[in-house]
Amino acid sequence: MARFMDVHHGMKGITAEQLRAAHTADQAIEGEEGVHFQQTWADPESGTVYCLSEAPTKEAVQRVHARTGHPADEIHPVPLSA
Amino acid sequence: MARFMDVHHGMKGITAEQLRAAHTADQAIEGEEGVHFQQTWADPESGTVYCLSEAPTKEAVQRVHARTGHPADEIHPVPLSA
Numbered sequence: 001m002a003r004f005m006d007v008h009h010g011m012k013g014i015t016a017e018q019l020r021a022a023h024t025a026d027q028a029i030e031g032e033e034g035v036h037f038q039q040t041w042a043d044p045e046s047g048t049v050y051c052l053s054e055a056p057t058k059e060a061v062q063r064v065h066a067r068t069g070h071p072a073d074e075i076h077p078v079p080l081s082a
Numbered sequence: 083m084a085r086f087m088d089v090h091h092g093m094k095g096i097t098a099e100q101l102r103a104a105h106t107a108d109q110a111i112e113g114e115e116g117v118h119f120q121q122t123w124a125d126p127e128s129g130t131v132y133c134l135s136e137a138p139t140k141e142a143v144q145r146v147h148a149r150t151g152h153p154a155d156e157i158h159p160v161p162l163s164a
Contacts, residue, residue: 016162023164041160048158050087076130078123080098082105
């Protein structure tokens with residue numbers, strides 16, 4: 001398992017409820033891809049959403065996001081943390 | 083207090099030790115600006131570093147990063163999380 005930070009752009013005006021719904025949708029199917037979405041943060045003003053996950057590959061992360069209707073614009077492995 | 087995600091580019095090849103040292107340097111002075119750096123993640127391959135903080139303003143986050151020698155390239159408020 002590796003850790004990933006993915007980024008979504010163009011989400012201007014996203015609400016707390018929409019963020020929670022998207023996160024819940026991802027978590028409902030993440031197990032099928034061996035992914036676990038740990039946390040997500042959003043900036044409604046710039047329309048940026050960040051998701052932190054543990055997953056076997058970045059493709060697995062993208063498959064979950066794509067299936068729930070919000071593919072990520074960037075997915076970076078983040079092997080280091082402090 | 084608000085929550086911020088800041089992003090540093092151009093950190094290709096950053097090591098676990100360098101990330102920890104930078105985070106420790108930030109935390110050593112963060113109190114002077116009323117900031118708390120909660121966590122940081124790095125992708126040595128793309129050279130991207132993400133820092134999650136709580137702070138009074140984005141300028142306060144930047145003052146800490148600037149004083150420790152690594153100003154952020156982007157600082158986004160992230161008022162929403164899930």
